[in-house]
Amino acid sequence: MAETLAWRKPRQRMAPPAPRQASREMIGSSISMRSVVKTYGAFCAADRISLDVEPGEFITLLGPSGSGKTTLLNLLAGFQTIDGGEILIDGRSIAHVPTHRRGFGMVFQSYALFPNMTVSQNVAFPLRMAGVDRATSDRRVAETLEMMRLSDHARKTPFEMSGGQQQRVAIARAIVMRPKVVLMDEPLSALDRRLRESIQIEIRALHQTIGSTILFVTHDQSEALTMSDRIAVMDKGHIIQVGRPVDIYRQPQSRFVASFVGESNLIEAEILENRGGTMRLRSRSGLVFDAQSRDASASGTATVLVRPERIALRETATADSVAATVTSALFMGETLRIEAEMAGGETLLIRCQDTAARSLPQIGSRIHVSWGAQDCWVLA
Amino acid sequence: MTDMPLSDAAISRRRPLLRNPALLLLPATLFLGVIYVLPLIDLARVSLSGEPWWVHFDRVFSVPLYWDSLVRTMQIALTVACLCALFGYPTALLIQRSRGTLQVLIATAVILPYFIAILIRTYAWMVLLGRNGPINKFAIWLGLYDQPLALLFNRGTVLLGMTAVLMPLMVLSIYSSLSRLDPGLTRAALASGAGPLAVFWRVLLPLTLPGIGAGFLLVFVSALGFFITPTLLGGPADQMFAMHITQQADSITGEGFLQALAVVLLLITLVVVGIAGRLMGFEFIWGGGKLSEPAEAAVKGHSGSARPRRRSPATVIADMIGWPLLRIMGRMPASAGTWTVRALGFLIICTLILPILVVIIISFSEASYLTFPPPGWSLKWYEKFFSDSNWMSAFWNSLGIAALSAVIAVTLGASAAMGIVRSEIRYKSALMLLLVSPMIVPPVVLGLSLYSLFLQLGLVGTYFGLAAAHAIGGIPIVVVIVAASLQAVDRKLEQSAAVHGASPLTVFRTVTLPAIAPGLAAAVFFAFLHSFDELVLSLFLSSPRMKTLPLMLWADINYQLNPVLAVVSTLEVLLVVGGIILARPVLSRSGGGH
Known part of the structure; x- marks a missing residue:
C-alpha cells in the first residue's frame, strides 16, 4: 500500500x-x-x-x-x-x-x-x-x-x-x-x-x-x-x-449466455404455476420441481438452467430426488464429472467434489440426484 | 516388434555417404567453380601479369580518364541508391497500407517492370524522353516551351533511368521488411500516444532499417556495374566505369590492362558487399531469411539487426536533428503525411509503368520513326518483325538458348537448394554465398573473364556456351526461389509420411515435390527469362553469325530507333505478364530476392 x-x-x-x-x-x-x-x-x-x-x-x-x-x-x-x-x-x-x-x-x-x-x-x-x-x-x-x-x-x-x-x-x-x-x-x-x-x-x-x-x-x-x-x-x-x-x-437471461458461461444443464419443462419470483415446473421425465425466475408472467414451456455443481448426488432415493443411469464418470482431480441419463431421456451433467467418502460410480449404475429451488433458474 | 533388428540393419546399410543431401550441392558447385570462379581467378592472374605486377593498376589509378570515371561511377551509384531509398519507401508504405485490388494493382505496377529486361526499360525511357516523345509533346502542348528540348544524353537522364530501372529492387526490399512487422506495433505506438510521424520515426524506420540497408546496397552494387542504361541515356560526360571495359574490349589493348579495369570494379563491389555483409549479414543479397546453420541457429536466435543498442552517436544526432524537424512537420494537418505518401507513391508508379505503356502504344504506330502520339495505327511493325529473317532467327536463337539455360540452371540450382536446406553440413552460409554471388558480380566483369575461357574451349558463339554462361546468373535465382519454397514446407508433413511408411523417395514425390512445385515452376520461368533478357554476357560471348534478340535490340537501338524495337518490347512485356500471372502465388512469398 x-x-x-x-x-x-x-x-x-x-x-x-x-x-x-x-x-x-x-x-x-x-x-x-x-x-x-x-x-x-x-x-x-x-x-x-x-x-x-x-x-x-x-x-x-x-x-x-x-x-x-x-x-x-x-x-x-x-x-x-x-x-x-x-x-x-x-x-x-x-x-x-x-x-x-x-x-x-x-x-x-x-x-x-x-x-x-x-x-x-x-x-x-x-x-x-x-x-x-x-x-x-x-x-x-x-x-x-x-x-x-x-x-x-x-x-x-x-x-x-x-x-x-x-x-x-x-x-x-x-x-x-x-x-x-x-x-x-x-x-x-x-x-x-x-x-x-x-x-x-x-x-x-x-x-x-x-x-x-x-x-x-x-x-x-x-x-x-x-x-x-x-x-x-x-x-x-x-x-x-x-x-x-x-x-x-x-441468472443468465438467455440460452446463449447460460451455455457460453460455465457448464450448464438446460432442461425443457412445462410451467405449472407461476408465483412471481418462483415457478413450479414439470420436466419431460415427469419430475416436478421449483425454480427461481425473473419473469412473473411467463406460462407454457420454459428452459431451466441447473449448474452441474448444484446437483446433489444421493446414494438412496429421497422424496425430492430423481433416478438416473450413469453413462460416463470421470475422475478429474478436485471434482468428479458424471453424466447421467434421466427417465425422460434427458442427459444431466453433474460435478461433485472429490471426497474420501465418495467413490466414482460405475457406468450403468443407478444414482439419485436432486436439486433445490435455489439451484434452478428459469431462462427468460 | 520382431522386425526391429532388421530395420536397424537396413538403416545402417542404407546410410552410406551417397545418401547425404550435401552431395546435391556438388554439381552446382562444380559447375560454378569451373565456369565462374576459375575464370575470375584467371582474370585476376592476367591483370597481375604486368612487369612489375602493379603496372596495370597503376595506370587505372593514374590516368585521369579512368580515375575520374571511377569517382563518377561511385557518385552516380550513390545518388541512385539515395533516390531509390527516398522514393522507394513511400511506395513500399503505399503497397503495405492499401488493401484488396488496389494493393494487387500497385504491387504489380512495381513488380512487373522488375522482370522486364533492363534494355527494354531503358529503351522505353529513350522513347519517352525523345525529341518527338510524349514528354516533349506534352510540355509543348502545355505551352512550357515552343521547340522540343534535347532531354536525353545527360547526367539527369542517366540518374532518372537508373533510378527507375533499379527502383523495384528497393521497393521489394523495403516492402518485405515492412510486411514482416507485427501490425500490432503500429497500433501499440499509436495507443501509447505516438502521432503518425512519431510512429514512423520511432518504430517503422528503425525496424525497417535492415530492409532499407539491404535495398540500398543491392541498388548501389548493381548501379556500380551498370552498363546498358548509362550507355544509352548518358552523354560523353557520363561515362561509367563498366563502359570503359567494353570499349577497351572492342579496341585492341595490351593484355592485362583490360583485366585490371575489371578487377578494380570487381574488388570495389566485393569490398562494399563484404562490409555490408559483416554489418547486417549476407542474407541481404538474396533478401531472404537466415538459413539454419546446425550450430549457429541456437545461439543466434533472435539477435541480429533489430537488437537495440545503447544510444549510439547516430541515434543521438538523429534525435537532436531529425526528431525536432519531424515535430515541426507534425504541425501540419494529420492528413498531409498520408497525402505525401500517396503522391510520392503514385509518382513512382507512374514512372515505372508509363514508359512501358508508351512503348506498347508506339508498337502499333503507323509512322516509321518514333513519335507520340502515333499519327495512325497499323500492325505493319509486327508484320515486319515476323517476316524479317534476321529478327526471327535471333528470336529462335534466344528461345533455344533460354530454354537450354533454364534446364541447366534449374537442374543444378534446384538440387543445390535441396542440399542447402536439407543437409547438415558446416559452412552452409559460405556455400550459399558462393551460389548467389553471381547476382552481385558486375556482368561486364563476368563477360570479360568468360571470354578467354570460351575462346580456349571454342565455345564462343555456340548455343551451349551462351546457355551455360547465362545459367551462371540463372542458378542464384533458382536457388533463392526453390530454397524459399523448401523452407516453407512443413517438415512435420514429411515426417508423418515417413512414419506411415513412405520411403525417402516416396516422401519427396508425394509430399515435398507437390509443395515446392509452384516454386519450381517460378524458378523455371525466371531462369528462362534471365537468359532471354541477357545482353552483357552475350555481347562478349556471341559471334556475328549467332545473334540473340537482346543483341539485335542493342544493335538497333544504337543504330536506329524504330518501332520494331517497340514490337519486341511489347512481346516481352506480354511474356512477363503471362509469367507473372502464372507465378503470382509464389512471388508473394519469395518477393525481395532477385
Whole structure:
C-alpha cells in the first residue's frame, strides 16, 4: 500500500499535458457507448451497441470469436472509424480525437513490444511521446517496473524474456502514463494456464492500485468471471447481457449466455404455476420441481438452467430426488464429472467434489440426484 | 516388434555417404567453380601479369580518364541508391497500407517492370524522353516551351533511368521488411500516444532499417556495374566505369590492362558487399531469411539487426536533428503525411509503368520513326518483325538458348537448394554465398573473364556456351526461389509420411515435390527469362553469325530507333505478364530476392 500512496503523490506539475495529469485521486474515466455501429460490407460487426462503463470499473467484453468484442475495442482505441452512434469518454465524444491523443493505455494479444527497444525504453515510450522530461521519465519507468516486478530486466530486450515477462512489460507500458482508460485485447491468451491465473490476479490487484477504467476483451469465460467487476456478454455484434459475474453465472437471461458461461444443464419443462419470483415446473421425465425466475408472467414451456455443481448426488432415493443411469464418470482431480441419463431421456451433467467418502460410480449404475429451488433458474 | 533388428540393419546399410543431401550441392558447385570462379581467378592472374605486377593498376589509378570515371561511377551509384531509398519507401508504405485490388494493382505496377529486361526499360525511357516523345509533346502542348528540348544524353537522364530501372529492387526490399512487422506495433505506438510521424520515426524506420540497408546496397552494387542504361541515356560526360571495359574490349589493348579495369570494379563491389555483409549479414543479397546453420541457429536466435543498442552517436544526432524537424512537420494537418505518401507513391508508379505503356502504344504506330502520339495505327511493325529473317532467327536463337539455360540452371540450382536446406553440413552460409554471388558480380566483369575461357574451349558463339554462361546468373535465382519454397514446407508433413511408411523417395514425390512445385515452376520461368533478357554476357560471348534478340535490340537501338524495337518490347512485356500471372502465388512469398 505504501507503494500505492507514493504513486498518488503529485510528483511533477509541468510534464504531461492536462488530460493525462496524474491527479491525487486517480479515478478512471467513464465510457459511454451510444448505439455504436460498425459494418464490414454486409457484415455487421457491431450492431447498435450501447454500454455504459463506470469510472474505475473493470469491465470485460466476453464472447466467441467474431462476436464483435475486438471490433468494439478497436473502435474505442481509434484503430477503426465508427459507422454510426458515438462513444463518449467522461461525457465528451472522441469521434474526432485520433488514437494517439486519446491518452489510453493498451495491452495487445501479441504484446506488440518494440523489438528495437529495451524493456525500459519500451515502458518509457508513452512518456517520451508525451514529452515528459528525462529525469521524471526515468523515475516513473523505474517505479512502474518495480511495480510489475521487472526491475531486474530493465535492460533486456523483449526477445530475451519469457512470455509472462513480456506480458508484464506490455502491461507496464500501458499503465506507465496512469491512463484513465486501459484497453486489454485478450492479453493472456498466449500464456499457459498456470501463468495465466497468476497474471489474472496480478492485473486485478493492479486495477485496485491504479484505479483506471479497464476494458478487457476475452473469449475465456473463467477469466472473465475471475477478473471483472462486470461482464458484457457479446454475440453476433450484440451485447446479450451485462452484469456482475455472479449474476451472469447464476441468472443468465438467455440460452446463449447460460451455455457460453460455465457448464450448464438446460432442461425443457412445462410451467405449472407461476408465483412471481418462483415457478413450479414439470420436466419431460415427469419430475416436478421449483425454480427461481425473473419473469412473473411467463406460462407454457420454459428452459431451466441447473449448474452441474448444484446437483446433489444421493446414494438412496429421497422424496425430492430423481433416478438416473450413469453413462460416463470421470475422475478429474478436485471434482468428479458424471453424466447421467434421466427417465425422460434427458442427459444431466453433474460435478461433485472429490471426497474420501465418495467413490466414482460405475457406468450403468443407478444414482439419485436432486436439486433445490435455489439451484434452478428459469431462462427468460 | 520382431522386425526391429532388421530395420536397424537396413538403416545402417542404407546410410552410406551417397545418401547425404550435401552431395546435391556438388554439381552446382562444380559447375560454378569451373565456369565462374576459375575464370575470375584467371582474370585476376592476367591483370597481375604486368612487369612489375602493379603496372596495370597503376595506370587505372593514374590516368585521369579512368580515375575520374571511377569517382563518377561511385557518385552516380550513390545518388541512385539515395533516390531509390527516398522514393522507394513511400511506395513500399503505399503497397503495405492499401488493401484488396488496389494493393494487387500497385504491387504489380512495381513488380512487373522488375522482370522486364533492363534494355527494354531503358529503351522505353529513350522513347519517352525523345525529341518527338510524349514528354516533349506534352510540355509543348502545355505551352512550357515552343521547340522540343534535347532531354536525353545527360547526367539527369542517366540518374532518372537508373533510378527507375533499379527502383523495384528497393521497393521489394523495403516492402518485405515492412510486411514482416507485427501490425500490432503500429497500433501499440499509436495507443501509447505516438502521432503518425512519431510512429514512423520511432518504430517503422528503425525496424525497417535492415530492409532499407539491404535495398540500398543491392541498388548501389548493381548501379556500380551498370552498363546498358548509362550507355544509352548518358552523354560523353557520363561515362561509367563498366563502359570503359567494353570499349577497351572492342579496341585492341595490351593484355592485362583490360583485366585490371575489371578487377578494380570487381574488388570495389566485393569490398562494399563484404562490409555490408559483416554489418547486417549476407542474407541481404538474396533478401531472404537466415538459413539454419546446425550450430549457429541456437545461439543466434533472435539477435541480429533489430537488437537495440545503447544510444549510439547516430541515434543521438538523429534525435537532436531529425526528431525536432519531424515535430515541426507534425504541425501540419494529420492528413498531409498520408497525402505525401500517396503522391510520392503514385509518382513512382507512374514512372515505372508509363514508359512501358508508351512503348506498347508506339508498337502499333503507323509512322516509321518514333513519335507520340502515333499519327495512325497499323500492325505493319509486327508484320515486319515476323517476316524479317534476321529478327526471327535471333528470336529462335534466344528461345533455344533460354530454354537450354533454364534446364541447366534449374537442374543444378534446384538440387543445390535441396542440399542447402536439407543437409547438415558446416559452412552452409559460405556455400550459399558462393551460389548467389553471381547476382552481385558486375556482368561486364563476368563477360570479360568468360571470354578467354570460351575462346580456349571454342565455345564462343555456340548455343551451349551462351546457355551455360547465362545459367551462371540463372542458378542464384533458382536457388533463392526453390530454397524459399523448401523452407516453407512443413517438415512435420514429411515426417508423418515417413512414419506411415513412405520411403525417402516416396516422401519427396508425394509430399515435398507437390509443395515446392509452384516454386519450381517460378524458378523455371525466371531462369528462362534471365537468359532471354541477357545482353552483357552475350555481347562478349556471341559471334556475328549467332545473334540473340537482346543483341539485335542493342544493335538497333544504337543504330536506329524504330518501332520494331517497340514490337519486341511489347512481346516481352506480354511474356512477363503471362509469367507473372502464372507465378503470382509464389512471388508473394519469395518477393525481395532477385
